[in-house]
Amino acid sequence: MLKRFTTDFTVEQNESIGVDYILLKLKHPTTLPDMAPGQFVEVRIPDTSGTFLRRPISIHDVNYGDNTISLLIRKVGNGTNLLGKLKKSDIVNLVYPLGNGFNLDKAGSKPLLIGGGVGIAPLMLLGRSLKSRGTEVSYLFGARSADGLLRIDAYKEIGKVEVTTEDGSVGTKGFVSDHNWLKDNINQFTSLLVCGPTPMMKVVAKAAKAASIPCYVSLENKMACGIGVCLCCVTETKDGHRCVCSDGPVFEVNDLNWD
Amino acid sequence: MNIDLSVDLGKGLVLNNPVMTASGTFGYGYEYDDFIDVDSLGGIIVKGTTLKPRQGNAYPRLAETPHGIINAVGLQNKGVDYFCENINPKLKKYKSTKVLVNVSGSCVDDYVATAERINELDNIPAIELNISCPNVKEGGMGFGTSCESASNVVKAVREVYKKHLMVKLTPNVTSIADIAKAVEQAGADSVSLINTLLGMAIDAERRRPVISTVTGGLSGPAVKPVALRMVWQVSKAVSIPIVGLGGIASATDAVEFLLAGASAVQIGTANFIDPTISIQVVNGIQDYMIRHNFTSVSEITGGLLV
Numbered sequence: 001m002l003k004r005f006t007t008d009f010t011v012e013q014n015e016s017i018g019v020d021y022i023l024l025k026l027k028h029p030t031t032l033p034d035m036a037p038g039q040f041v042e043v044r045i046p047d048t049s050g051t052f053l054r055r056p057i058s059i060h061d062v063n064y065g066d067n068t069i070s071l072l073i074r075k076v077g078n079g080t081n082l083l084g085k086l087k088k089s090d091i092v093n094l095v096y097p098l099g100n101g102f103n104l105d106k107a108g109s110k111p112l113l114i115g116g117g118v119g120i121a122p123l124m125l126l127g128r129s130l131k132s133r134g135t136e137v138s139y140l141f142g143a144r145s146a147d148g149l150l151r152i153d154a155y156k157e158i159g160k161v162e163v164t165t166e167d168g169s170v171g172t173k174g175f176v177s178d179h180n181w182l183k184d185n186i187n188q189f190t191s192l193l194v195c196g197p198t199p200m201m202k203v204v205a206k207a208a209k210a211a212s213i214p215c216y217v218s219l220e221n222k223m224a225c226g227i228g229v230c231l232c233c234v235t236e237t238k239d240g241h242r243c244v245c246s247d248g249p250v251f252e253v254n255d256l257n258w259d
Numbered sequence: 260m261n262i263d264l265s266v267d268l269g270k271g272l273v274l275n276n277p278v279m280t281a282s283g284t285f286g287y288g289y290e291y292d293d294f295i296d297v298d299s300l301g302g303i304i305v306k307g308t309t310l311k312p313r314q315g316n317a318y319p320r321l322a323e324t325p326h327g328i329i330n331a332v333g334l335q336n337k338g339v340d341y342f343c344e345n346i347n348p349k350l351k352k353y354k355s356t357k358v359l360v361n362v363s364g365s366c367v368d369d370y371v372a373t374a375e376r377i378n379e380l381d382n383i384p385a386i387e388l389n390i391s392c393p394n395v396k397e398g399g400m401g402f403g404t405s406c407e408s409a410s411n412v413v414k415a416v417r418e419v420y421k422k423h424l425m426v427k428l429t430p431n432v433t434s435i436a437d438i439a440k441a442v443e444q445a446g447a448d449s450v451s452l453i454n455t456l457l458g459m460a461i462d463a464e465r466r467r468p469v470i471s472t473v474t475g476g477l478s479g480p481a482v483k484p485v486a487l488r489m490v491w492q493v494s495k496a497v498s499i500p501i502v503g504l505g506g507i508a509s510a511t512d513a514v515e516f517l518l519a520g521a522s523a524v525q526i527g528t529a530n531f532i533d534p535t536i537s538i539q540v541v542n543g544i545q546d547y548m549i550r551h552n553f554t555s556v557s558e559i560t561g562g563l564l565v
Contacts, residue, residue: 049326
């Protein structure tokens with residue numbers, strides 16, 4: 001397991017993306033430690049009457065050149081809205097890097113990275129890491145409408161990108177499961193690496209199972225500690241209750257009780 | 260000036276400093292090795308352990324509330340045999356910090372059998388008897404809410420457990436001082452208080468409880484004033500040492516508990532917010548002692564000027 005730290009970062013940039021999202025770039029005071037794609041950070045939030053716990057946020061991107069880490073965040077509640085108000089030079093404390101990321105060795109030569117909504121966030125570092133190993137990266141992203149598809153141009157620098165929207169405003173109309181990559185051409189892929197809403201991931205998992213393709217999903221649950229001690233974020237697995245934070249967040253779908 | 264941070268809780272349990280970590284908030288200690296030198300804490304109290312493995316309650320188990328949380332974990336653990344064989348060997352690396360096991364059960368026989376197993380472990384100088392967990396259907400808090408049942412389970416464990424016996428009390432009672440007196444008379448060497456307050460959180464939009472068990476245990480800074488009051492009341496009622504906990508998130512909080520009558524403290528929920536907080540509290544208590552010319556922690560205990 002990679003060594004974990006608690007460190008004060010400095011806000012380098014806090015960019016709004018549409019109404020609901022921010023891209024928060026944080027600078028480490030010295031040299032960033034190693035982090036794996038699919039791992040997450042626990043962000044300290046001011047203790048207001050509506051926010052007490054840290055917020056678990058997946059690592060979107062890492063730049064070891066300028067020692068910055070980027071978080072792509074959807075503003076859904078009090079805590080993430082407070083993060084939206086951060087200004088350049090503000091200090092943010094992180095506990096990181098947490099959890100087990102995606103196993104790059106098991107992705108095979110042509111993985112399909114599937115993201116739904118803000119679930120696309122960890123797929124940036126994942127795609128970059130796979131590409132640097134010479135792996136051919138393909139992305140399939142789903143959103144309600146065009147404005148829910150984030151940073152598509154940046155993803156296109158890493159691999160081929162296909163999109164679906166529920167309202168049909170861009171790409172294939174419907175869910176990711178309606179795209180022909182999953183309907184008719186799933187066998188071209190060596191694995192499915194997925195992060196998004198649970199119903200979406202369950203549909204993808206079913207398609208993977210039918211085609212006998214390995215499928216790894218990144219789960220999200222309410223967390224307190226982030227390091228496997230409070231036992232609050234458990235999910236049902238074949239091995240009983242396991243912590244999403246420390247046993248996951250990435251699980252092989254066959255280990256989960258999703259059938 | 261020589262500052263002595265050590266605390267003697269009696270019956271062979273001497274802590275290098277008054278700061279322990281609360282059961283269920285610190286795992287087995289080694290989860291925090293990346294963040295702090297766990298061996299420089301006074302003590303760690305490992306996750307609640309039962310005779311048989313327990314899966315715990317269904318998800319969701321956590322609600323965030325004003326300045327605190329409500330949990331409904333329900334004593335998920337792999338049982339005392341697994342602890343003794345697979346976990347305890349990993350705890351032997353801690354040479355200075357005292358490792359205590361929090362023991363829980365759903366009937367007196369379970370408590371006794373679990374305590375007997377722990378009694379065999381040379382590196383564990385004490386147990387914390389949990390008669391105060393609000394998140395299990397049988398046992399747990401049920402034992403800690405009447406003087407008679409609390410006394411019965413403590414007496415039974417006392418017969419088989421030869422080392423330091425700390426009893427963790429629930430705040431969900433009419434008079435915690437009466438319960439404390441009962442467990443003292445039954446043979447407890449110390450009491451720790453408070454466990455979580457029974458609480459509830461509701462999601463109004465969905466018209467549903469936030470956690471699967473509807474009610475759960477409230478902890479964090481929100482409970483600190485209640486915990487302080489109870490430590491104060493119990494300190495007037497018993498002569499055995501008191502270990503104070505409930506919402507401690509700073510060295511100042513910890514000193515307040517000592518002044519109210521505690522001999523040592525436990526850090527709980529604050530570990531989730533800052534994994535280094537326990538060590539910060541150790542250092543902060545030392546700073547307080549220097550500023551106030553205290554040379555030993557026992558001089559602070561019960562030192563409230565009223």
